[in-house]
Amino acid sequence: MRIGELGEFGLIERLRGRLPPPHRGTVLGAGDDTAALRPAPGKLVLATCDVQVEGRHFRRERIRPDQLGRRAIAINLSDIAAMGGEPRHGLISLVLPPDLEVAFLDAFYEGAGAELARHGADIVGGNLSGSTGGIVIDITLLGEVDALRIVRRSGARPGDALLVTGNLGASAAGRAILEGVCPPAAPPDDDGPLLEAHLTPVARVLEGPYIAGEGLATAMLDVSDGLAGDLGHLCEASGVGVRVFADRLPVSEATRRAAARAGIDPLEWAVGGGEDYELLFTAPPGRAEDAAIAVERHTGTPVSLIGEIVTPERGRRLIWPDGAERPLAARSWDHFAGG
Amino acid sequence: MRIGELGEFGLIERLRGRLPPPHRGTVLGAGDDTAALRPAPGKLVLATCDVQVEGRHFRRERIRPDQLGRRAIAINLSDIAAMGGEPRHGLISLVLPPDLEVAFLDAFYEGAGAELARHGADIVGGNLSGSTGGIVIDITLLGEVDALRIVRRSGARPGDALLVTGNLGASAAGRAILEGVCPPAAPPDDDGPLLEAHLTPVARVLEGPYIAGEGLATAMLDVSDGLAGDLGHLCEASGVGVRVFADRLPVSEATRRAAARAGIDPLEWAVGGGEDYELLFTAPPGRAEDAAIAVERHTGTPVSLIGEIVTPERGRRLIWPDGAERPLAARSWDHFAGG
Secondary structure (H helix, E strand, C coil), X not given: XXXXXXHHXXXXXXXXXCCCCCCCCEEECECXXXXXXXXXXXXXXXXXXXXXXXXXXXCCCCCCHHHHHHHHHHHHHXXXXXXXXXXXXXXXXXXXXXXXXXXXXXXXXXXXXXXXXCCCCEEEEEEEEECCCCCEEEEEEEEEEECCCCCCCCCCCCCCEEEEECCCCHHHHHHHHHCCCCCCCCCHHHHHHHHHHHHCCCCCCCHHHHHHHCCCCCEEEECCCCHHHHHHHHHHHHCCEEEEEHHHCCCCHHHHHHHHHHCCCHHHHHHHCCCCCCEEEEECHHHHHHHHHHHHHHHCCCEEEEEEEECHHHCEEEECXXXXXXXXXCCCCCCCCXX | CEHHHHHHHHHHHHXXXXXXXXCCCXXXXXXXXXXXXXXXXXXXXXXXXXXXXXXXXXCCCCCCHHHHHHHHHHHHHHHHHHCCCEEEEEEEEEEECCCCXXXXXXXXXXXXXXXXHCCCCEEEEEXXXXXXXXXXXXXXXXXXXXXXXXXXXXXXXXXXXXXXXXXXXXXXXXXXXXXXXXXXXXCHHHXXXXXXXXXXXXXXXXXXXXXXXCCCCCEEEECCCXXXXXXXXXXXXXXXXXXXXXXXXXXXXXXXXXXXXXXXXXXXXXXXXXXXXXXXXXXXXXXHHHHHHHHHHHHCCCEEEEEEEECHHHCEEEEXXXXXXXXXXXXXXXXXXXX
């Protein structure tokens, strides 16, 4: 069955039965003019939104609808985590071609709902609309954070250490494999983690609030545009420069092997690739090692010390062990560049 | 200049200079991973979103970009007002063809920003993305309401009176004129109010919180799908039936004249047209007249008593003075029907 046959209200009715369990703060979920939410006393409400456009951010033939649902939620979870906050409520707006199969929508909602439910968040509203082109997904996610614990991107100071969770470049490697730019591994199962990193990235939902709650970070943001691009945002917001040590960048063996097959330097993916959804944060110099150990012990996620914050005049540089340097140029993914 | 030439970050920088003044509850506006908002103590947070798709909800040749910005905000303001709430913060997601003129975006933001600022609300986030088709606009609006004053659509009881603000059918008349279904007036300026009603509807931002704050309503929602469709939502949520008196429906002289030119009964527009963004509410029988007078006195907006809530077995009927009846069939605007 196609969604055009079921119609807007038929679809809403159908989806209403598939929502994750309500959050304790939800006074009124989907179904009235608006949702009504009871904010936790003393906390700030966090609000973010992110759009995924078919043909630009994803291609229907390369990602299953349940993966697309998980992915669309995860990139918003990542933004909430990067402030040190916890996710609470999602609103899902979908613009869909009328000839789309209802099964696609069911699977999308299942993936999105499961990803929210896994972190205790619910779906409190949204919108379904017919498209004259491809699919457009817009998710708004609300979260909460202790007002005294929120971590902005503007707090980095010269002397701070620069740290990152997990590893970088795997998402770009996965994308390169999907796009045929990188030959698949033999056996192809070896590419599984790279494809997953790209298709269904894992937001650092535990790590962000832990880093914030323990007061470990002076600044934090998530790596969505790519290390170079996001470091640019951090440096601009904080009014600082940065030195990143090339040999410290955490790049997985699978990513290195894929880069070798593609005939490129894996650092290209680690520095410029983007969509890693790792957390990039700064910590006072004497406390960086302890912060890395504490995060890993508490969450199981490794943290790497990859650089240092310097004065703005010293710019943003990538440094090799032999002393060679190059500017960390932001090659941020521009959503108006060719699809 | 076209937006593709300026790029995502250039556009964001440009728009950042054109935002309405921040709301006092905004701790952190656009520019970090998320916005951070301080909820007012003791209030509920309201959240709603609404999508406008080019070719389905609007046509670029029929609406100026500043009008489109005002309209996109107004339909969300209307949802907040229908809960009895006040608007606080907007997030604006735009999916745009790269060849769109930057001037279009400037004007859109000016319209949207002015409409929010007029009601003390600000813009705290959003998203810009390239489109592979037409323009898609998704606005999320956050508001607040006193927890004891929120008005749902489920509170109507048999015996309650049914009331509506302003008048009905003007938006449908304006749409018919724009679409050439209705011949223009001579002189065409006479159509001005009808075109405005359709292009830049006025949300009942003062009326909703007043009705809620004074405890005048047992149920309320806004007329977006059309009187018949929205009454259907109210009746389903409340488990009631309704009798609407055809001769009580408030239809302006301009709407009646346009209907005469189009050769149709103006009630068709008033009952099935939709996009009126008036508030439809129910009040206990003995208090309805006083409620109507109080709203008009306080806000200047006339309120009409148009029907009564009955038991569900009696269905949903439109009644003429001569006793003739017809079912109030929901002909809700279905966003998956032809564009």
